[in-house]
Amino acid sequence: MVSDATIDPIRDASRRMVRELGFMRPTLAETDMSPSAVHSLIEIGRSGTLQASDLCDLLGLEKSSVSRLVGKLVRTGMLRETADEKDRRAKVLSLTDQGRQTLSRIDDYARRQVHAALSHLPENAHVTVREGLLAYAGALAAARENAPTPAAEDVAIIAGYQPGLIGRVVEMHGRFYARTEGFGAFFEARVAAGLAEFSGRLAAPCNQIWAAMEGGRIAGSIAIDGEDLGENTAHLRWFIMDDALRGKGAGRQLLQKALQFCDDRGFAQTRLWTFRGLDAARRLYEAHGFMLEDEWPGAQWGSEVMEQKFIRKRPV
Structure with missing residues (x-):
């Protein structure tokens, strides 16, 4: 049983992180793009190619939301859609040159942000932060996957x-x-x-x-x-x-x-x-x-x- 004395400080820290990382604003990472668009570029850039269904799973968004998001990124020149070599009926998404340049700027901004935060902590605390965040993010994902779906x-x-x-x-x-x-x-x-x-x-x-x-x-x-x-x-x-x-x-x-x-x-x-x-x-x-x-x-x-x-x- 997890006590409120443990839960409440974690909730407070999570809210503060969301605000400090900029997720309360309509755009993210010094771009004019929404948080979901920024995360789409990051995930596609990391994987090379993805299908829209993969983004649904990775971002935790419904199919119609991802469809609109992908359409907007294609229209603005960030993504390209091509036929899947294994299934010609399916489309795969990849970054355009413009998308890769934008992702590079996003990565630079994020690394500077993390570096600036860690500079306020002693070096021996860096590993604690890294391992704690990785463990908590994994636990949140596991809880989401196992949560009952409201009918x-x-x-x-x-x-x-x-x-x-x-x-x-x-x-x-x-x-x-x-x-x-x-x-x-x-x-x-x-x-x-x-x-x-x-x-x-x-x-x-x-x-x-x-x-x-x-x-x-x-x-x-x-x-x-x-x-x-x-x-x-x-x-x-x-x-x-x-x-x-x-x-x-x-x-x-x-x-x-x-x-x-x-x-x-x-x-x-x-x-x-x-x-x-x-x-x-x-x-x-x-x-x-x-x-x-x-x-x-x-x-x-x-x-x-x-x-x-x-x-x-x-x-x-």
Whole structure:
């Protein structure tokens, strides 16, 4: 049995390391790239070639997140995709010259960072730091691999405001889109402002928000704003899932609750705005009757993306 006297100082040290290493910022290692993009270059550079599925395992990310990440790195000239010699249907990823140059700068920055930190410790403590970090990183990986996966039936969908809901929904958006799209404070602030304004209108019967609760923790959300668009049109907003629940069916439950709400209140149609590349979400939307109406380049979230508008008409 591990005591709190051991656990709490390790948690505190881990939080401090995350902040000192720069993982609270939207970019990492003196680049304009997200932490997941930086780690992708490091892992591919170390291995020579990898498949996207390998990155899923190494980074602990879902397939759709890695697909968007790889696509962005290919478009920016950091990675190239080629057919696998053993399986022509599969693609292997490797660094371009630009990717190798960027990785070299990342490595130089990281080595300087470690050197500067170790210079504040006596030399006989260097081995202790190295062996301790290696052992702890290995233990974290083993715990993740053996952790039980939450099932959709373990998730409760609760309507209405819950304590901590606003902050948690903003946090999930900020962390997910910083990691996958490189969005920063501008995006997170817009989510926070919009959600705060909407929360003041929850008493209106045409508005509602739902939380996916897993073990007493808010792990997902979705909202229907029945006022901002007018013309008997519902606006689907703030649909987000915690990484631990992605692909487990909880997102489908949230969407179904929201659309049933729209149909019960007689909205003629439901609209949502998103952007290209969120493939798993798009498949879920289309499976529930949404159709792409329009797309255009835009930067309303702080970075240029191909914005999209989807519409679902009320079933007859």
